[in-house]
Amino acid sequence: GDSVTQMEGPVTLSEEAFLTINCTYTATGYPSLFWYVQYPGEGLQLLLKATKADDKGSNKGFEATYRKETTSFHLEKGSVQVSDSAVYFCALSEPDGGSQGNLIFGKGTKLSVKP
Amino acid sequence: EAGVTQSPTHLIKTRGQQATLRCSPISGHTSVYWYQQALGLGLQFLLWYDEGEERNRGNFPPRFSGRQFPNYSSELNVNALELEDSALYLCASSFRDRWNTEAFFGQGTRLTVV
Numbered sequence: 001g002d003s004v005t006q007m008e009g010p011v012t013l014s015e016e017a018f019l020t021i022n023c024t025y026t027a028t029g030y031p032s033l034f035w036y037v038q039y040p041g042e043g044l045q046l047l048l049k050a051t052k053a054d055d056k057g058s059n060k061g062f063e064a065t066y067r068k069e070t071t072s073f074h075l076e077k078g079s080v081q082v083s084d085s086a087v088y089f090c091a092l093s094e095p096d097g098g099s100q101g102n103l104i105f106g107k108g109t110k111l112s113v114k115p
Numbered sequence: 116e117a118g119v120t121q122s123p124t125h126l127i128k129t130r131g132q133q134a135t136l137r138c139s140p141i142s143g144h145t146s147v148y149w150y151q152q153a154l155g156l157g158l159q160f161l162l163w164y165d166e167g168e169e170r171n172r173g174n175f176p177p178r179f180s181g182r183q184f185p186n187y188s189s190e191l192n193v194n195a196l197e198l199e200d201s202a203l204y205l206c207a208s209s210f211r212d213r214w215n216t217e218a219f220f221g222q223g224t225r226l227t228v229v
Contacts (some may be wrong), residue, residue: 036220043119043205043220044158089158102171103148107157110121 002027006090013080013113021075021109023064023090031092033066033073034103035037038087047088080113086110117141119208119221127227128196136191136224140208147189147229148182148209148218153202164189165211196228
């Protein structure tokens with residue numbers, strides 16, 4: 001079945017460091033891909049998305065490019081801030097068949113940014 | 116505009132009891148989704164309701180059930196609680212058939228089974 005694998009954390013960085021969180025997926029069709037962020041004590045927020053190959057999603061300085069050839073959707077940010085400390089989830093959705101309504105999530109990567 | 120709201124925030128139940136969790140979607144959203152976020156397991160899809168009907172179900176036993184009311188709010192019921200049901204239960208909502216692009220999540224209900 002469809003699945004998402006993301007790098008395990010926790011990831012600890014200093015402020016202004018470069019961030020990469022790896023995400024790869026397995027899917028039978030042509031999924032849409034997402035990054036969600038969960039700040040402490042809050043629900044999930046959609047950070048960015050890409051719906052087809054070579055699309056780049058971007059928001060709040062974060063970017064991720066849908067790479068069909070490597071089945072990847074790595075999250076990057078050039079300069080992290082303390083306020084970026086959160087848990088980041090990679091997810092996919094299949095628009096057809098029995099997976100409708102179902103976002104498939106990775107297990108999450110906890111990011112801590114130190115001043 | 117109010118976001119997705121869930122109640123209660125925390126719930127403590129004894130093994131074997133029933134738990135009822137509630138979710139109010141964003142105004143205008145007709146679809147409600149339930150997810151379980153258990154420690155070490157990530158988020159797992161439970162149920163999808165739209166226009167009062169169950170549209171899809173994840174790989175959970177029948178003791179996990181729910182319903183959607185005419186105002187599109189939803190309840191998740193968990194019967195015969197087991198210790199491993201302890202988790203954060205997240206509700207999300209979207210416009211119909213927009214689940215893969217515009218799902219908004221609530222803050223969750225933390226269920227603890229003792």
